[in-house]
Amino acid sequence: MASQIRTEEKSVPFFILPFSAECATSLEVLRRNHIDALELIKGEEELASYCYTASTCCLHFSQFRSIVTGANRTELLNALRAEPFCCSKTDDVMKLNSEPESNGPTPLSFLFSGAGAEFFQMGLELYQTCPSYRSHFDDINSQLMDLDGIDLLRWLRDGEEIALYSLISIFALEYSLLQLWADWGVRPTLCVVGHSFGELAAAVAVGGLSLPTAARLVVSLRQSVLRNVKPGRMLMVLVDEETTRALLNSFSQHTIQKFANFLASNYITKATVIPGVFHPYHSRYMIPAPTELLVDLEKLEYSRRHAGVKYISSVYGKPMEASENLVASYWFQGLHKPAQFIGSANSAVTVGGRLFLELSPQPILTGLMKKNCPEANFICIPSLRKNISNWRTIIEAVAALYLHRIEVDWAKIWNNLNDNTNKRVCIKPVPHLLPKYSLPN
Known part of the structure; x- marks a missing residue:
């Protein structure tokens, strides 16, 4: 019989608020609307309902997208009010309020x-x-x-x-x-x-x-x-392959002393025994x-x-x-x-x-x-980080993917985030900014 680990069937204290528009002006209007709405919200349940509605009931346009994440209302508001507007502190993954190279998702x-x-x-x-x-x-x-x-x-x-x-x-x-x-x-x-x-x-x-x-x-x-x-161990040495091969004093015999001397004489200090690995x-x-x-x-x-x-x-x-x-x-x-x-x-x-x-x-x-x-231009998004909340990291990953036009199943995400996800609230829409036309008599 498998061991037991205590589990918690309750809402996760973390929130995600995505929003998008077909032009930058509309996106800015949405941002101000969200600030006004969040300032009036009281309690985590009401906040969750608001974010859930924005995630699952609003259209998600490809042209312009933004998103904020946070553990409470204050964090969401701080992100929405930031100048220049920034939705997250996650490194190297957030590109906000910029028109994409294409409207499709990034591979x-x-x-x-x-x-x-x-x-x-x-x-x-x-x-x-x-x-x-x-x-x-x-x-x-x-x-x-x-x-x-x-x-x-x-x-x-x-x-x-x-x-x-x-x-x-x-x-x-x-x-x-x-x-x-x-x-x-x-x-x-x-x-x-x-x-x-x-x-x-x-x-x-x-x-x-x-x-x-x-x-x-x-x-x-x-x-x-x-x-x-x-049994054996594995050593991680941050040098190139040619230098690493030189660390080995022969193909049949290796001595710790010569290995240590080589490291010291070549000023290689970033050598780490890989933890948890007990075979070569x-x-x-x-x-x-x-x-x-x-x-x-x-x-x-x-x-x-x-x-x-x-x-x-x-x-x-x-x-x-x-x-x-x-x-x-x-x-x-x-x-x-x-x-x-x-x-x-x-x-x-x-x-x-x-x-x-x-x-x-x-x-x-x-x-x-x-x-x-x-030299390559790419972005890596972590699912988890050590010593950082699992939920904070994975929700920030969702945010980064959203900004790169990756479509997600918001309802299922909220099913895991919150145990009261069927409550929907009214969100102020953005008026369509249509061009003016001169109609003939």
């Missing part, structure tokens, strides 16, 4: 991080307060329980250190975020990029893995690694595991990927051809071959990636994308 790509992104109680706030997220997390957790007795709630709730639980939790969280975004009407339209363990959720996103197959793959991976691979993934030391693992993986049923959304492989560092599928041999290679994320990042930009949504515990890949593609 959207998804990023999925791997080892090193996990931390204690990641996504716990969403699990406790978001029914849709909790339902999807429980789906994957129940399958893992049935297959191998893996109860991720023990790690999520108590931080209990159980072999590979932190890495498996990354997949569970990313899968749950993927399904939550889908519930809200948000899906990748251009490409998906998964790094290391993040490739599992990326494969689900394009139909290459079903949930039952992904769960069995995760269990087979865990069992094989625990039986066949000696993506290295030849994993080879004992794949031999047995391949036999198990070949017993699984794999699906053809959906057409239209590119799958950019971090095993190959490039997009996979439409004829290539994510079968046993692919996952076999991914365990012991280096992750080619630099190639993946460049490929994502090359195929036209300009808007990325990262589905991970914290925006690890956002920084790597910016570092490896410094």
Whole structure:
């Protein structure tokens, strides 16, 4: 029986107010109308009804859009009154009151991080307060329980250190975020990029893995690694590949002292042992595991990927051809071959990636994308951040997507935000600013 985590079936104290118009003048009139209306509102229930009505009952034009988010009426009013008008403090994602290059939505790509992104109680706030997220997390957790007795709630709730639980939790969280975004009407339209363990959720996103197959793959991976691979660690060094290769004093033997001396002599201080990772993934030391693992993986049923959304492989560092599928041999290679994320990042930009949504515990890949593609013009939006409210981050992500003409299901978003969403109120409309005509006698 799975562990229990206290949940809260009540309204989330967070609000989102989108508005749009066909011209800048009308948008400004709407802003002033919202300020006047919010100044008269008393209480969170009335505020929620007002924002719910604006979200679900008003037309959403593509030409000019703005949006404000906040935990209370004061935050919403401060954002609406800001000069120049600004709807959020989220970095690098808000472009307001500007006419878009086109009226259509920006092509959207998804990023999925791997080892090193996990931390204690990641996504716990969403699990406790978001029914849709909790339902999807429980789906994957129940399958893992049935297959191998893996109860991720023990790690999520108590931080209990159980072999590979932190890495498996990354997949569970990313899968749950993927399904939550889908519930809200948000899906990748251009490409998906998964790094290391993040490739599992990326494969689900394009139909290459079903949930039952992904769960069995995760269990087979865990069992094989625990039986066949000696413990080890992974080190993140922020230098290029050529310099990293020079860190290794030979192909057969490595000494800690020489490694440390090399770091010191070359002034490389940004070297970090990746937390929560206790096996040397993506290295030849994993080879004992794949031999047995391949036999198990070949017993699984794999699906053809959906057409239209590119799958950019971090095993190959490039997009996979439409004829290539994510079968046993692919996952076999991914365990012991280096992750080619630099190639993946460049490929994502090359195929036209300009808007990325990262589905991970914290925006690890956002920084790597910016570092490896410094000349490219793109925006990365985090779904979650460490040490920041889950709801604040994900609602600001909704706001950023809205500004880039990504259509969302507002009713379903409010079903998760507020338990009293069927109340609608009157919102003052904007008069149509029609040109004057001279009518003949």
